[in-house]
Amino acid sequence: MKWINTLCLALLSTSLLAQEYNYSFKIKGIADTTIYLANYYGAKQYYNDTAIVDSEGRFTFTGNTPKPGGIYTVIMPDKKSYLEVVINNESSFEIESSLADLTGKDLKIKGSKENEAFYEYVKFATKAQKEGKAIVSKIDAAKNDDEKAKFEAEQEELLQSGDKFKNEYLKKYDGLFAATVLKTSKDPEVPKETPAELKGVENWEYVWFKKHYFDNIDLKDERLLRTPVLHQKIEYYMTKLTAQVPDSICKGVEELVKLSGDTGLVFRYIIQYTTNKYERSNVMGMDAVFVCMAENYYVPGLATWLDSTQYADIKSSYEVRKNLILGVQAENIILLDTADVWTSMHDITADYTVLVFWDPNCGHCKKEIPALGDDYKQWKKDGRSIEVYSVSTEFDNKDWRSFVKKHDLTFINVSDNPEVNENAWKYIQEGKTTLNSLNFRDYWDIFSTPQFYLLDKNKKIIAKRLTSEQIIDFIESYEKTLKN
Numbered sequence: 001m002k003w004i005n006t007l008c009l010a011l012l013s014t015s016l017l018a019q020e021y022n023y024s025f026k027i028k029g030i031a032d033t034t035i036y037l038a039n040y041y042g043a044k045q046y047y048n049d050t051a052i053v054d055s056e057g058r059f060t061f062t063g064n065t066p067k068p069g070g071i072y073t074v075i076m077p078d079k080k081s082y083l084e085v086v087i088n089n090e091s092s093f094e095i096e097s098s099l100a101d102l103t104g105k106d107l108k109i110k111g112s113k114e115n116e117a118f119y120e121y122v123k124f125a126t127k128a129q130k131e132g133k134a135i136v137s138k139i140d141a142a143k144n145d146d147e148k149a150k151f152e153a154e155q156e157e158l159l160q161s162g163d164k165f166k167n168e169y170l171k172k173y174d175g176l177f178a179a180t181v182l183k184t185s186k187d188p189e190v191p192k193e194t195p196a197e198l199k200g201v202e203n204w205e206y207v208w209f210k211k212h213y214f215d216n217i218d219l220k221d222e223r224l225l226r227t228p229v230l231h232q233k234i235e236y237y238m239t240k241l242t243a244q245v246p247d248s249i250c251k252g253v254e255e256l257v258k259l260s261g262d263t264g265l266v267f268r269y270i271i272q273y274t275t276n277k278y279e280r281s282n283v284m285g286m287d288a289v290f291v292c293m294a295e296n297y298y299v300p301g302l303a304t305w306l307d308s309t310q311y312a313d314i315k316s317s318y319e320v321r322k323n324l325i326l327g328v329q330a331e332n333i334i335l336l337d338t339a340d341v342w343t344s345m346h347d348i349t350a351d352y353t354v355l356v357f358w359d360p361n362c363g364h365c366k367k368e369i370p371a372l373g374d375d376y377k378q379w380k381k382d383g384r385s386i387e388v389y390s391v392s393t394e395f396d397n398k399d400w401r402s403f404v405k406k407h408d409l410t411f412i413n414v415s416d417n418p419e420v421n422e423n424a425w426k427y428i429q430e431g432k433t434t435l436n437s438l439n440f441r442d443y444w445d446i447f448s449t450p451q452f453y454l455l456d457k458n459k460k461i462i463a464k465r466l467t468s469e470q471i472i473d474f475i476e477s478y479e480k481t482l483k484n
Helices: 002-018 113-141 145-172 177-185 204-211 222-226 229-239 246-260 264-279 287-298 308-321 363-381 398-406 418-422 424-429 468-483
Strands: 021-028 033-041 044-053 058-063 070-075 082-087 092-098 108-110 334-337 342-344 352-358 386-392 412-415 451-455 461-464
Touching (some): 033 222, 044 058, 082 113, 108 113, 145 177, 177 222, 177 229, 222 264, 229 264, 246 287, 264 287, 363 386, 363 468, 398 412
Parallel strands (some): 386 412
Antiparallel strands (some): 033 044, 070 082, 092 108, 334 412
C-alpha cells in the first residue's frame, strides 16, 4: 500500500509541475458561455485562448506552456466589455468582478502583484481623466479672465499631482512589468534651460526631445510588443518626429534597430511596420523606403522570418523598384517611332521629358493621351522646354498608328513589334537598341496604363504618378524649390 501512496504523490507532483499557469476568474453577470482571451501585438489584438464559463461565472485559462509577458484582454460575451490583465512570471492568480463594473469597486485581485499594481494606476488615471474633463468644461464656460485663471490653476495642480503619483508609483513598483509599461508610456521631460551642446541650435527642444525619446524604453523587451504602448511610441517617432522623406525615414529605422538589436520580435516588428506602412503610401516617392528596407534588411537575409517564396518575391520587387525611385537616372529607351526610325529617349535635350507608357485600347488612355497631346501643343506655344517620349505597350502597331494619326499626337511616339522582338539580339548587336529597351515592360514595371514619369534634363526621375494636367504645376513647384 505504501508504494501506491508514493506513486499517487509522484503523479500528483508531476501533474502540478506540468501545469505552468492557472488564471482563474469569476465575473458576476455572465454564465454558461464561452469567453476569449486576446493579446496585443503592436497596434492590433489577436485571439489567444478560450475558456468555458460555468453557471456561476467562473472560468479558467490554464496550460502547460507559460504565456509570454504582456497585457492581455479578457473579452466578455457581449464582445464590447473587456477586462485587461497583466501576465508576467506569475503562474496563477484569481480575479473577481462584475459585468456591470469590471474595473471599479467590484474588482478583486488575489495572488497577483502585477495586476494589483496595474489596477492601482488604472483607477488613478480614470479618476484623473474625469476630473480633468470637468476642469476643461469649467475653463470653457468661464465668465471672465479671473475665473478662467482660477480653473487653469486647478488644471496645473491636477497635472502636478499626476506627475507626483507617477514618480512615486515607479519607485514603489520598480521591477514589476506594470511599472515598466507606465515608464514606457511617459515622454521625456525637456529641460527648462538649453543644454550646453545645443546652444545656438534652432528648435533645440525638438532636437533634444527626439534624441531622448526612447531613453525610458527598452526596445529589447519583447513583452512591450504585447501592450498597446510600444506601437504608439514607434508610430509617433516615425510619423511625427521624423521628417516624412525616404532618407529621414530610413535613418529613423536605423536608429530604432540599433536600440532593438538586429534580432528578436521588436526588431522584426520595426521592419514589418515600416515596410508595410510606407509601401502602401500614396505619397509620391515613398517607394524609396521599400527599396532602402530591402537593401538594409531583406536582401542581406536579416528578415529570418520570411520563407523562401516571400524572400524571392521581395528580392524580385526590389530589383525592379530600385531603378524607378525619385533621383535615379532613367534607363535609356530606344524603340522604333511611327516612321520606323530608332529613337533614343536620352537624345532628347529638353529641360524636362515626360515619359509615358500607354495602350491605344485602354479606356483611361483614350482620354489621357489626347489630353496630353493638346497640352504638349500648348507647352510649345508657351515656349516651354518640355518633350514627350510616348511608348505604346502593344505589340500590334496597327491600333497605335491609327490612334496617333487620329489624335494628331505630335510628340515622339515609339513602340515595338513582333518583328523587333523576333530579331532582338540582331538589333542589340548592331547597336540599334538595348535589352532593357526591348524589355521595357518588365524594367519599368508596367502593370497598368497609362503610367507617367517626369525626367529632368539629365534624365533623372523627379516625379511619377502624375496626370497630364498636373505636370506644369509640378514643374513650377519643383523649380521654386530648387531656387529656394
